[in-house]
Structure formats: C-alpha cells, structure tokens
Amino acid sequence: xxxxxxxxxxxxxxxxxxxxxxxxxxxxxxxxxxxxxxxxxxxxxxxxxxxxxxxxxxxxxxxxxxxxxxxxxxxxxxxxxxxxxxxxxxxxxxxxxxxxxxxxxxxxxxxxxxxxxxxxxxxxxxxxxxxxxxxxxxxxxxxxxxxxxxxxxxxxxxxxxxxxxxxxxxxxxxxxxxxxxxxxxxxxxxxxxxxxxxxxxxxxxxxxxxxxxxxxxxxxxxxxxxxxxxxxxxxxxxxxxxxxxxxxxxxxxxxxxxxxxxxxxxxxxxxxxxxxxxxxxxxxxxxxxxxxxxxxxxxxxxxxxxxxxxxxxxxxxxxxxxxxxxxxxxxxxxxxxxxxxxxxxxxxxxxxxxxxxxxxxxxxxxxxxxxxxxxxxxxxxxxxxxxxxxxxxxxxxxxxxxxxxxxxxxxxxxxxxxxxxxxxxxxxxxxxxxxxxxxxxxxx
Amino acid sequence: xxxxxxxxxxxxxxxxxxxxxxxxxxxxxxxxxxxxxxxxxxxxxxxxxxxxxxxxxxxxxxxxxxxxxxxxxxxxxxxxxxxxxxxxxxxxxxxxxxxxxxxxxxxxxxxxxxxxxxxxxxxxxxxxxxxxxxxxxxxxxxxxxxxxxxxxxxxxxxxxxxxxxxxxxxxxxxxxxxxxxxxxxxxxxxxxxxxxxxxxxxxxxxxxxxxxxxxxxxxxxxxxxxxxxxxxxxxxxxxxxxxxxxxxxxxxxxxxxxxxxxxxxxxxxxxxxxxxxxxxxxxxxxxxxxxxxxxxxxxxxxxxxxxxxxxxxxxxxxxxxxxxxxxxxxxxxxxxxxxxxxxxxxxxxxxxxxxxxxxxxxxxxxxxxxxxxxxxxxxxxxxxxxxxxxxxxxxxxxxxxxxxxxxxxxxxxxxxxxxxxxxxx
Numbered sequence: 001x002x003x004x005x006x007x008x009x010x011x012x013x014x015x016x017x018x019x020x021x022x023x024x025x026x027x028x029x030x031x032x033x034x035x036x037x038x039x040x041x042x043x044x045x046x047x048x049x050x051x052x053x054x055x056x057x058x059x060x061x062x063x064x065x066x067x068x069x070x071x072x073x074x075x076x077x078x079x080x081x082x083x084x085x086x087x088x089x090x091x092x093x094x095x096x097x098x099x100x101x102x103x104x105x106x107x108x109x110x111x112x113x114x115x116x117x118x119x120x121x122x123x124x125x126x127x128x129x130x131x132x133x134x135x136x137x138x139x140x141x142x143x144x145x146x147x148x149x150x151x152x153x154x155x156x157x158x159x160x161x162x163x164x165x166x167x168x169x170x171x172x173x174x175x176x177x178x179x180x181x182x183x184x185x186x187x188x189x190x191x192x193x194x195x196x197x198x199x200x201x202x203x204x205x206x207x208x209x210x211x212x213x214x215x216x217x218x219x220x221x222x223x224x225x226x227x228x229x230x231x232x233x234x235x236x237x238x239x240x241x242x243x244x245x246x247x248x249x250x251x252x253x254x255x256x257x258x259x260x261x262x263x264x265x266x267x268x269x270x271x272x273x274x275x276x277x278x279x280x281x282x283x284x285x286x287x288x289x290x291x292x293x294x295x296x297x298x299x300x301x302x303x304x305x306x307x308x309x310x311x312x313x314x315x316x317x318x319x320x321x322x323x324x325x326x327x328x329x330x331x332x333x334x335x336x337x338x339x340x341x342x343x344x345x346x347x348x349x350x351x352x353x354x355x356x357x358x359x360x361x362x363x364x365x366x367x368x369x370x371x372x373x374x375x376x377x378x379x380x381x382x383x384x385x386x387x388x389x390x391x392x393x394x395x396x397x398x399x400x401x402x403x404x405x406x407x408x409x410x411x412x413x414x415x416x417x418x419x420x421x422x423x424x425x426x427x428x429x430x431x432x433x434x435x436x437x438x439x440x441x442x443x444x
Numbered sequence: 445x446x447x448x449x450x451x452x453x454x455x456x457x458x459x460x461x462x463x464x465x466x467x468x469x470x471x472x473x474x475x476x477x478x479x480x481x482x483x484x485x486x487x488x489x490x491x492x493x494x495x496x497x498x499x500x501x502x503x504x505x506x507x508x509x510x511x512x513x514x515x516x517x518x519x520x521x522x523x524x525x526x527x528x529x530x531x532x533x534x535x536x537x538x539x540x541x542x543x544x545x546x547x548x549x550x551x552x553x554x555x556x557x558x559x560x561x562x563x564x565x566x567x568x569x570x571x572x573x574x575x576x577x578x579x580x581x582x583x584x585x586x587x588x589x590x591x592x593x594x595x596x597x598x599x600x601x602x603x604x605x606x607x608x609x610x611x612x613x614x615x616x617x618x619x620x621x622x623x624x625x626x627x628x629x630x631x632x633x634x635x636x637x638x639x640x641x642x643x644x645x646x647x648x649x650x651x652x653x654x655x656x657x658x659x660x661x662x663x664x665x666x667x668x669x670x671x672x673x674x675x676x677x678x679x680x681x682x683x684x685x686x687x688x689x690x691x692x693x694x695x696x697x698x699x700x701x702x703x704x705x706x707x708x709x710x711x712x713x714x715x716x717x718x719x720x721x722x723x724x725x726x727x728x729x730x731x732x733x734x735x736x737x738x739x740x741x742x743x744x745x746x747x748x749x750x751x752x753x754x755x756x757x758x759x760x761x762x763x764x765x766x767x768x769x770x771x772x773x774x775x776x777x778x779x780x781x782x783x784x785x786x787x788x789x790x791x792x793x794x795x796x797x798x799x800x801x802x803x804x805x806x807x808x809x810x811x812x813x814x815x816x817x818x819x820x821x822x823x824x825x826x827x828x829x830x831x832x833x834x835x836x837x838x839x840x841x842x843x844x845x846x847x848x849x850x851x852x853x854x855x856x857x858x859x860x861x862x863x864x865x866x867x868x869x
Contacts, residue, residue, distance in 0.1 A: 046750060051717035055758050058722065101757050104750070159620035159682070166616060220747070221682035225616070228678060257675060288677050288743040290774055315749045319783050 016142035019072045019080055020135040023124075026084075027132065030124035033084050035131060036091055038098065038119045039107070041076045044337070047105050048077055059097045063090060075142045088121070095119055104315065106337045109344065157222045166229055168210045174230070174237040176421040177206045182436060183251070183363055184389050186382045192392075194436040195383055196249035196278055199238055199419070201230055231258035235267045244434050245419050251278035251308060256285045256292040259299065268303055277305040278329065283316060286325065293325065308363070314341050317350045323357045331363045334372040334386070354379075373441075389439070390417065396437045403429040459592070460625075461585035464517045464525060468578045471527070471570065480568040480577060481536055483524040483543060484552070487563065492550045498522050499624065501546065504539045506627060508532055512697060515630040520588050525581075527570070540565055611670035614679045618671070623686050631690050634658050639853055640708070640823055640845045643833055648856050649849055653737065654707045656695070658687055681712075681743065688715040692724045704729065708737035708767060712744050716755040725762060733763030737788060741769055742779055756785055767823070773797065773810050781817050789817060790825045793832040793846065801835070814839055 026033055040048065040056060060071050060079065069083030069091075081091055099108045099118070107118050122131040157165075179202045185195035203223075231254050238252070258264055259279065271277050279300055286293040286309070297307045306328035313333050322330045341347050354362065359380035367373055367386030376384065394413040398404040404412065406428065415427045416434075427433040471478065485493050485501060498518065505516045505526055513535065514528025528536055544564060547553050556563040568577050612618070636659050641649035664671050673680040688711050695709065715721055716738070728736065738759055745752045745768065756766055767788035771779055781789045791814075801807040814822060824836040827846030836844060 047754075049717075051751075052754055054719065054722070055717065055754070059761075097761060100761070101754060103757075104753070159616045159623060159679075163616035163620065219682050219685070221678045221685070222616070224678040225676060225682075228676075257677065284743055284746040287746040287775075287778070290778065313749070315753070316746075319749055320746075320778060320780070324778055 014139070014142040014146065015072045015074050016076075016135070016139045019074070019082070020132070020139050022070065022082065023132055023135050026124070027128060030128040033082070033124040034086050034088065035080060035082045035122040035124060036095075036119055037122070037134075038079045038081075038095060039117065040098075041074075041078045042107050042117060043102060043105050044107075047102055052101075053077055056098055056101065059094050059101070063094060074138065075145055076138070104341075106340055109340070157219055157226075159222065162222045162226060165210055165226060169206070169226075169230065169233075172206075172209065174201065174233045175240070175419070177201050177209070178234065178237050178241075178419050179205075179417050180419060181385055181417065182247075182389060182393060183383055183385045184393070184439065186377065186384070189377060190441045192384070192389070192439040192441070194247060196251050196276070197247040197436075198251040198253075198280070198385065199234070200253055201227075201234060203227070227253075228255040228257065231255055232261065232263045235263060239267070239270055241419055244431070246275055247436065249276040249278065251280050253280045253282075253310065256281060256289060256296055259296040260292070268299075268305075271305070272303070278308050279305065280308045280310045280331070282310055283312070283320070297326065314338060314347065314350050317353045321353050321356065323353070327361075329361050329363055329383075330357050331365050331385075332381075334364050334366045334368075334376075339371075339375050387413075392439045393437060396439050397432055397435050400435075400437065401429050401432045403432075459585065459588050460517045460519055461581060461588045463629075464519075464527075464581045465578070465585050467515060467517075467527065468574070468581055472574075475571045475574050477530045478570040479528060479530055479533065479536075480570060480573075481524075481526045481528070481540065482566040482568070483526070483540075484564060484566070486519075486521040486523045487552050488547060488550050489552070492547055493522050497547075498524075501543055502624075502628060504542055508535055508539075509628055509630065510693065512630075512632075516628045518628065519584060520591075521584075611672040613672045614676040614683075616679065619679050619683060622683065626686060626690060631658060631687075631694055634662050635691065635694065636662070638845055639850055640843060641849050641853060642842050643837070643844050643849070643852075644842055645837070649844070649853050651853060652706075652843065653735075655739070655845065656691070656707055656709050658691055663687075677743070681747075684710075684741075684744075685712045685714055688712050689718070689720050692720050696724045696727045705732035705735040707735075708739050710739045710741075710769065713740060713748065713752050713755050714744075716759060717751060730763070734765070737765045737767050739767045739769040739790070740786075742771065742775065745784065753785070760785075770825075773800070773813075776810070776813050776817065781821065788821050788823060790823045790845075791841075793824050793826045793828075793836070795829075798831060798835055811839055814841070 023035075040053065057073060057079070060081070063069055063071065063081065069081050069086050072080040072082065074080060095118075102108050110118065122134075124131055178199055180197050180199045182197050183195045184192040186192045203226075234252060234254075238246070238250070254264075268277075277300070279296070281293065281296070300307050308329040308331060309322050309325060309327045310331045311333060312322060312330055313335070342350055360382065362381045363383040363385060364372060364376045364381050365385040367376075367384050367388050369388055372386065373384055373388065390413050391409060394409055394416055397416070398407065398409065398412050411426070415424050418424050424433060483501065485498060488497075502516060502518050502524060505514070505524070508514055508526075508528065509516055513532035514526050517525045517527075519525065526536065544553060544556075544558075547564070552563050555561070570577070636657055638655045638657070639649075639651050640653040640655060641651050643649045660673075664673075691709065692711070692715065711721070725733075740752070759766065765787040766785075767790060768779060768781060768784065768786045769790045770792055771789060772792045772794065776789075776791060779789075781787075801810060819840040819842070822841055823843040823845055824832060824841050825845040827833055827836070827844050827848050829848055832846065832848060833844055
C-alpha cells in the first residue's frame, strides 16, 4: 500500500529532535542535570532578524568551550542549554548580555523574579517528566513548521536589476499606482474631520507590475534610490488628477534632493491658489544633509506650505529631539507596545520630547485599531492616520450613500484608497468615493 | 634601456589599462617571482564574447584575487590580464583549463595548441618580459584614453547643465560596474592611513591611533573620474557597504603587524550585523578590541536606529568603541553623542570655520556644545593647516587628525631619526 508522502513517517532531523533524544537518553539518571530555555522566539519580529539572531547566538560562544553543556538552537529560534553539573552563574551571565542587547524589547522589561517569559530553568532531577513532555511537544511543532512549504526564493535587488526596474518604471503611467490615505484631525474629542490626504506610490503594486520575479527587497539603499527616482513622476501624476480627487490640503513623501529641482519649483507654482502642500521628509534624509533640509523648509514656508518629519518612533525620539528642526508636523509610528514603553519609567525622556514638540503638531500613524486612537487622544494627540480611520470614513460614507447596498466595507475602503483604475471605477456612486465625511466617536 | 618615469598625474587613472600601467610601475622592484597571464577573449567569436561571457571568465579569478595571489585587469577590448605570484601557478593553470573548457567550441580554441600554437592565452615572466608587457600596457592605455576623450567630447555636447557642472551622476548601471571592478581590484593600494594625535599647546604630537580608510576620492579617480555622488546619496551609501566588506576581508587577512591594534576603521551598521564582521572579530585578539574604534556615518546611524543600537550594544560587548564620523559644527547641534551611546565624535575642520566663529554668539554656542559633548571625546579631523590646530585648541580640543598632523608627525620623526644618527657618531 502506497504511503502518502506528505504525512506518513515524515521525520525531520531538527535540533528539537536531537534535544529530545538527548533528554531521553539521560532519563536513566537525570540527577544534577539542568536545562534552560531562552525564549528568543518571543521577541518582537523586528528583533528576530537573521543578523540579530546570529549575534545573539554568539553570546553563547563562551559556553561552547565548557564541555559540561550542550547548546541546541531550535528551529523556533529558542535556545536550550543542557548540561550536567552546569554552573548556573555562567548561563545567567550570558542571559544578562542578551537582556542588554534586547533591552528595548518588552520581553526584557521584567522585574527580578518575573523573568519566566524570557527564560526558564528546569531541574531535571526533580521535573524530568515535565521537561521531557515539553521537548516532545516542541518536536511536534518543529515538524509541523518544516512540513509547511517555504516561500518562493525571491531575487534580490542589485544595481543591475535596479537599473532594469528604473527603465521599466520610466515607461509606465504612474496613475494607477498612486494611493491616498487621509489624516484625520480631532478638533473635539469626539469629532474627526479631514486635515489632509497623503498621496503615495504603492511600491508593492508597482513591483508586481514591473516584474514577476524581482522583488524590491535586498539593499534598502537601492530601494530608496528607486523611490527617489519616482519623486518627480509622482508630482506629474498628482498634477494630472481630476480636481475631485484632490483634497484642499495634500501631503507627499519627497527626497530633499528633489525639492531643489526645477520640476518641484514648477509644481509649487501649480499648487499656488489650488492646494496646500505638506512635504513629508525622512529623518535619515535630514541627517544626510541638514543644510538641504533647512533650505527646503524655508522654500516651503515662503510659499505658505508646511514640512513634516516622518517616521518617528519611541526609539528615534530618545536619540534626537525633532523640535530642533522646527518642522510644522511630526509623524509618530504606532506600535502595539508603544503605550507600555511610554508609560514605563524609562519612557520619561520620550514623554518630555513629545511635550517639547507640541501635542498639536503630532500625527499618530499606522493606527490600525481603536486603541491607537483612544490612547493617543488621552495623551493629547489629535491627528491620526491608518487603516482604522480609513474604515471608519468608509463606513460613514456608506451610511450616507444610497447606492451602497451591494458594497462591502472592504470594497468601499479599497476604492477610496486609489485615485484611478478599475477598482475605483467599480464604485456605483462616483461622487461618494471622494467624499470625506466627519466621523464621530461615541466618546467625549 | 628605457627610464620609466611613473607620473600618474599625466594620466587620469580611469581605465583598467592605466591601472595596469600603474600596477606594473609599482612592480618595478618586485619582478622576481611574478608572472602574468593574458587571456585573449578579444579574439573569440562575437557570440562568445558578450558581457556575460567576459564576466564569467573574470569571475574565475576572483578567489585568487580575494586571497591576494594576484590582480586582474579586464581591458576595454575584453582581454584579461592576470598578474600573479608564481606560487599560485598551479591555481592559474587550473583556471586556464577551465576557461579553455568554457570556450571549447570557439574556433579560436580549435586552432589553439597549448605550448605550440598559443592563441587563447599568453604567458609572461615578469622578470624577463617586464619591459615588453609595460610597453604593451602603455600603448593600450594611450589608445583607450584617446578613444575615451573623443567620445567625451561628443557626449559633453549633449550633457545637461547639471551633468556638466556636477560630473557624471552615479546611476545603478555605473554602480554595478563599480562593484564589479571592486570585486576584482586589489584594494590594498587604496587603503590609506592617517594618524590621530594628541596635540597639547606647542608640544610634539603624540600618536594615539591610526585611521584606515579607503580614500573615496582615490576610488573615484581610479574608477570613474568626475563622478557625482551627491545627487544619488542612497546609491553612494550602498557603495560604501560594498567597500566595507572588501576592507574587512583585507583587514582579516592582513599580515601587517602595525595593524593589530590602535586603529579605527569606517564601517556601516549593516556590515556590523553581517557574517563578515563576525569573521573579522574572530581574528582580532581579544586584548586588542579595546583599542579598535569603529567609525560610523550619521546618515547610516539614523537610517535604522534599532539596527544601530543593536549593533552598538553588540560591538560594545565585544570591547570595541564607536565614533561618529564627519560632523560639522552645525551637525554637532543635532547629534548627541551621549544619547546615541557613542564613545567618540569627529568634528570636521573647514577653512571657513574661523570666520564663522569670529561671531561671538556662534563661538559661544560651539564652545558650549563642545563642553556638553565632552571635549576629551572629540577629534578634530581634516586639519590641513596649523590654523585648524590653533582653533581646535582654543575650543578646548586636544585630539587632531589630518594632513597637517601627519606632516608634523613626519617632521618630528625625521628630526628624531637624524638626532639618533648624529648621536651615534
């Protein structure tokens, strides 16, 4: 009888299995055996990159020479150290180093005695069965993980593939790839109204359109160069949009080098009397050339426009005080652990900086749930951007729209997020796709 | 017997041909124990010498180049010239066998009889054939330069004003070509050293450390003169990352005893998180780590702060120190060394600084800033005149680096040597 090759007797040689086999063998006499599991798998995804895990593992190097212990690097990214008559102090020293390396990850925010989320000791002389069960369970999970097909291996961006991509992009009409997202201000705690709309290029859509097998991953520098080359194309695309598509105030992400081009000067002329502009700039662009930043800011201010510093996190606020740059607006990035980090005593400096910037100049972005808005409102932040707001505005629009019976909320939200193309044309009530209603929250 | 006057200034070192000439000049006193191989790819049939074929053939030499066994030059006509140490002869023979196989169906190879009728490649014994090879290289370089000048004259008519002003902008294609050239180049020629010295009052400079760096200016001059790096800042950053890896592997392999400690090197954050850095770290004596400084650029630091902090904590744990490079007096205001957790800062001297600081308010601001940032952790760099030292000292600084510092150090060393010699008599 033929076996189903996908499930029958599929055994993978994983470190989990090696660990379990080792633990099984020492079951005859587990006295004086200790094990410690360090739960690196519980770190934030951004802290579990290949590079960081490689360096974390290196911290265990000093134990490798001690023949009393064996180190298992599990496929889950957890690390288990197993040994007889091991010196706990040696291991604790390594764990301390790890704690320092990952000190900004909430997993390491524990007080003495509460470390169990980060690591766990097992005395096999007393709790052998429990630990063996854990090992068995981990083997099962590891096998499940291995059975899942790996994602396709993607071609990385290289200078040559970037050159090809640029040529391909030059021939494309950018219109269909321009997306927009609203920034909503709350002049009162329960009423949100459109402040301005950010127009940007959907790089994922563009990537798909250009090539089936080159992804815009790999060197971020090359990716940023690609974005820089798109700046002037975006200006063009915006100018060609129908009036109804554009709100009275728009924002664009631009490189500082683009702001001193004749094309941008012409764009400013075009904006005159038509729309108000907010230019969003990246921190590293500013740090690359301070003079260019201040020059750009002055150019914009002279024409009555504004400049916004994008992408601020609790981390960046610890390193640099954005208020030094005299920007009109500063955009913060919401992450689920933000409240924990800011409310922790170590977040004092961050709170202080937010105050010095001025709560009325802050925009909280990536708000994909209600908590991000509620928490921020409580702290005095009143401008927001994110999927949650997109949905709210779509919902309000649909409630006012007599032709919305056949539409879903997801469809409406999606249609409102693009400025041209088939998706947008699917809307049964075109004037409503550009409608920017006030939204009311139930709170006051 | 001709007398060769190596005069790099006469020739803009922009082509592989002129690089070959310069390399041969440097070999003048080291002819023994070296050979050269010329692979006549230019004689292959057109369909067999497209760019990918040339690149594939050139890459066969890469392992040897990386090991330091020799240097490869890919000429404009597609011929390859590999100059190598005789010890590597077997390896080179193996590559030639491979190349013969690669192009086996080309009529050139069918016509070729190794040892009897060499068409595909040609061997030189440097000790014996030096002048012949050098003459050949020079005429090739001259021809190439003439061709290039002609095309430049044509091209410049159509260059945009921006291009004519700022030079050739760095494009992805150009970057690709530079990276290919880098992977084959022997960078040890381009690694420069500059001393960091403590200069207090009028006392002689005391050397504290040596900075190792690949002179970007030299790199630009050798690979693409007139390149404009500022319009494509992100491509430039990518290039520095590529350079990093080469410099690290150079340092890992180096047998120069003066480079085991007390030096600093420019690296990118991404490089610190790479396997190459771990390999470099393995090769450094643990006692030396405390004397090695890793210099980071501010653009790179702020690119990904989380990566920077992780890398910083990691290298600190290993014992290295971190220096933030290249801040001018304006940048100093925005970059807080202590907040960033860096150990040192480099403040850039510029000729207009005295004028700026003639203004009392500005001077007061800068003095205050320096005090806040700890003058003992600040190095004034690019000091090419005595004015720089004087100004730096007036601001409370004691650590300096630059052409003037190197000159002073050299003068004093010479004085010392002379005194010693006199003393001996």
